[in-house]
Amino acid sequence: MYKTILLVFFCITSMLANPECYKEGYSELIRSANDHEIVFKNGTVLPYRTNDLKNTWDEKLTNADLEMQISQTYRIDSDLTINYLYSPGRLRYQPFFQAIYGQDEVSISKNLVTIKWQTTNGHKNLLVSKIFGINEKLIEINKEILKLPFKERIFADFVGTYNYRFIKDTNRLSMHSYGIAIDLSPSATQYWKNEAQSETSKITYKNSMPLSIVRIFEKYGFIWGGRWYHYDTMHFEYRPELLAPSCFNQK
Numbered sequence: 001m002y003k004t005i006l007l008v009f010f011c012i013t014s015m016l017a018n019p020e021c022y023k024e025g026y027s028e029l030i031r032s033a034n035d036h037e038i039v040f041k042n043g044t045v046l047p048y049r050t051n052d053l054k055n056t057w058d059e060k061l062t063n064a065d066l067e068m069q070i071s072q073t074y075r076i077d078s079d080l081t082i083n084y085l086y087s088p089g090r091l092r093y094q095p096f097f098q099a100i101y102g103q104d105e106v107s108i109s110k111n112l113v114t115i116k117w118q119t120t121n122g123h124k125n126l127l128v129s130k131i132f133g134i135n136e137k138l139i140e141i142n143k144e145i146l147k148l149p150f151k152e153r154i155f156a157d158f159v160g161t162y163n164y165r166f167i168k169d170t171n172r173l174s175m176h177s178y179g180i181a182i183d184l185s186p187s188a189t190q191y192w193k194n195e196a197q198s199e200t201s202k203i204t205y206k207n208s209m210p211l212s213i214v215r216i217f218e219k220y221g222f223i224w225g226g227r228w229y230h231y232d233t234m235h236f237e238y239r240p241e242l243l244a245p246s247c248f249n250q251k
């Protein structure tokens, strides 16, 4: 009986998280990935699992490891019905992003470049990471957005990227700190914290971000905060491990 329970648990865990997602998502940088460790081509080794407590939602947010980081499958579809506390991409293992984009503000800033982001009435200069060609991906995204109808492409007029900061009310670094996240139209979109005081509060979903824009970002490896229970509908971040084929095959 105990063995059966263990086996079922193992199968569920394997189904939910597949270390191959990392190798596929970051093939330029990662040599191998299994359920013990992720090995980078430069010799960096990170554990796939850590022993920190991950029982409560708060512990999951604070102590997520690489397994937990991909434990909630990201889905690309038009259905925005989202289960309670299902926020694929929000559970992040900070050392992973530091290993890729820089350990601190100084080392991260060495990987930043300025891109020209075209709007409906001019352009803006944006600081973004050049790692994995994120700068070039954003330029392509920008070009595709500009082909959308005016009422949709105008969402890309108000834009923010690099900003070394902590996530509101936490000691966790925002993905904007690495230059791999972009916010569009903060004042015309929705953020869960405006509706709830606690991470575990029940929240009513809201979104005004056009899905045409979302689809463009997802095509280039960016996830959207509008697919989170803790919605942040202005927010996109580069997370190819969640969009890798091995991750989709788990569905």
Ligand SMILES: [Zn+2]
Residues within 6 Å of the ligand: 176, 181, 182, 183, 234, 235, 236
């Ligand atoms: Zn953001």
